Amino acid sequence: MKKICFVIPDGTGIRNYLYSELVDELQHKNCEIILLHSVSIEAIEEINKVHKTKFKTYKLPVYKESYYQKYLREVVCYARLVHNTKITANNTILNNWNPNTSNFKKAVFYKLVQLLGKYVSKKYKRILKFEKKYTKAVESDCNLQKSLLKTINPEVVFSTHQRAIQVVPLITAAKQLNISTVGAIFSWDNLPKARLTVRTDKYIVWSEYMKKELNLYYPEIKDTNINITGTPQFEFYYNNKFILNKKVFYNKYKLDASKKIICFSGDDTLTSPFDPSYLDDLADVIQKEKLNIQILLRRAPVDVSGRFQSIISKYPTIIKEAVPLWSFDKNDKDNWQIIYPTYNDLELLVSTAFYCDAVINVGSTMAHDFTMFNKFAIYINYNTINSKAWNIDTIYKFQHFKSMEALNSVIWLNSRNEIKKVLNTIFEKPKLDNEVWLDRIAEHRKIASQNIANTLISCT
Numbered sequence: 001m002k003k004i005c006f007v008i009p010d011g012t013g014i015r016n017y018l019y020s021e022l023v024d025e026l027q028h029k030n031c032e033i034i035l036l037h038s039v040s041i042e043a044i045e046e047i048n049k050v051h052k053t054k055f056k057t058y059k060l061p062v063y064k065e066s067y068y069q070k071y072l073r074e075v076v077c078y079a080r081l082v083h084n085t086k087i088t089a090n091n092t093i094l095n096n097w098n099p100n101t102s103n104f105k106k107a108v109f110y111k112l113v114q115l116l117g118k119y120v121s122k123k124y125k126r127i128l129k130f131e132k133k134y135t136k137a138v139e140s141d142c143n144l145q146k147s148l149l150k151t152i153n154p155e156v157v158f159s160t161h162q163r164a165i166q167v168v169p170l171i172t173a174a175k176q177l178n179i180s181t182v183g184a185i186f187s188w189d190n191l192p193k194a195r196l197t198v199r200t201d202k203y204i205v206w207s208e209y210m211k212k213e214l215n216l217y218y219p220e221i222k223d224t225n226i227n228i229t230g231t232p233q234f235e236f237y238y239n240n241k242f243i244l245n246k247k248v249f250y251n252k253y254k255l256d257a258s259k260k261i262i263c264f265s266g267d268d269t270l271t272s273p274f275d276p277s278y279l280d281d282l283a284d285v286i287q288k289e290k291l292n293i294q295i296l297l298r299r300a301p302v303d304v305s306g307r308f309q310s311i312i313s314k315y316p317t318i319i320k321e322a323v324p325l326w327s328f329d330k331n332d333k334d335n336w337q338i339i340y341p342t343y344n345d346l347e348l349l350v351s352t353a354f355y356c357d358a359v360i361n362v363g364s365t366m367a368h369d370f371t372m373f374n375k376f377a378i379y380i381n382y383n384t385i386n387s388k389a390w391n392i393d394t395i396y397k398f399q400h401f402k403s404m405e406a407l408n409s410v411i412w413l414n415s416r417n418e419i420k421k422v423l424n425t426i427f428e429k430p431k432l433d434n435e436v437w438l439d440r441i442a443e444h445r446k447i448a449s450q451n452i453a454n455t456l457i458s459c460t
Helices: 011-018 022-028 041-051 067-088 091-096 104-121 124-139 143-152 165-176 208-217 232-238 246-252 275-288 309-314 344-355 366-371 399-404 416-426 434-441 448-458
Strands: 002-008 031-037 056-059 156-159 180-184 202-205 226-228 260-265 293-298 319-321 326-330 337-341 358-361 376-380 411-413
Touching: 002 011, 002 143, 011 022, 011 041, 011 180, 011 232, 011 337, 022 031, 022 041, 022 448, 031 041, 031 143, 031 448, 041 326, 041 337, 056 143, 067 091, 067 104, 067 124, 067 208, 067 399, 104 124, 124 165, 143 165, 156 165, 165 180, 180 448, 202 208, 202 448, 208 226, 208 434, 226 448, 232 344, 232 366, 232 448, 246 344, 260 275, 260 344, 260 366, 275 293, 275 309, 275 416, 293 344, 309 319, 344 366, 358 366, 366 376, 366 434, 376 416, 399 434, 411 416
Parallel strands: 002 031, 002 156, 031 056, 156 180, 180 202, 202 226, 260 293, 260 358, 293 319, 358 376, 376 411
Antiparallel strands: 326 337
């Protein structure tokens, strides 16, 4: 029996890799899955419950990087962001540099990071040189991780997230012990952000498009070490067990069966700080124009700010809320919060895409979820509030939206005055390239788990 160690540094990879068919695929191929994690006991119990088994688990050793290690890591990150900005001619990439300068010491630290990072960015060989310095600095600080891996003795270590700092010494230790390592690129917008901190032997990517991105930003990674597998997050949409009964769904969220449903999916507060104003605009037009439409609000799971409550109260007959079924546990040891989706949230997410007629948001990934049922996305593209800190014009210049080039993938809402017209357009079933766009971003949507399982096994 082959041992494959799943590294779960936080809750973000649980849905894609622990709730999906990937686990079953590996078990059917006579593999033992071991969970090496930093999540709560409750999260592990949820995973066990889904698969009706009890996985062997180990806690990730606590890792506190030194100032020198952090300095090198941040220098490389800033240098790569500057480099990526140059090779793409896209200045918005630097928006991903958000250092914490809340006090004098931190401000000085990051000023020094930027000074050296700018110098390092001028030659790609310098970036690689400083990455080697960083790796060497970590190598002398991974004895706990090495000891743990000797105890577990896996054939493969699979990292479910590419930027978790606490995983770096583990992967470093695995390489020292000649254990194969595989890393997943978590999302379609990650690669330009220069946060490929966890450097593994092989990588699994969503598509040929993402492989080319990896080639562009990290040319030192050999083609043979990049496997196009797809991502398991879209497999759930092919399984009818995740679609709630219509009556149950409508009753639970107090929806009117005689009205169309528009899902308003919120972003996090940093990405789209004025989401409540957009929701207000939408509901106001529906009310004034007496449109036969209701809104189902699904806020970003991590947004617990309560910022939508006044708008929901203002339009109680128009806006209904489907609260994401995510858990906010406290880690039993370190008392910090572990955020992860419950298995039941898959039913809610899939059913929302199935029963709603369209989704509206500011550039959200939910456009792809709705494409799975051939539903449309409306991308909001106007400023509702004048702000020096945030502008809608910047959002769609982000590098990951280059994947939309030459495609008519979404319906654009360019002003408040267009809301009525755009809503009417939705129900006329416009012909869009949304599926072509999704094909470009995420291949092998039905068999991603199978592909990933085969990749992991081939590394043993």
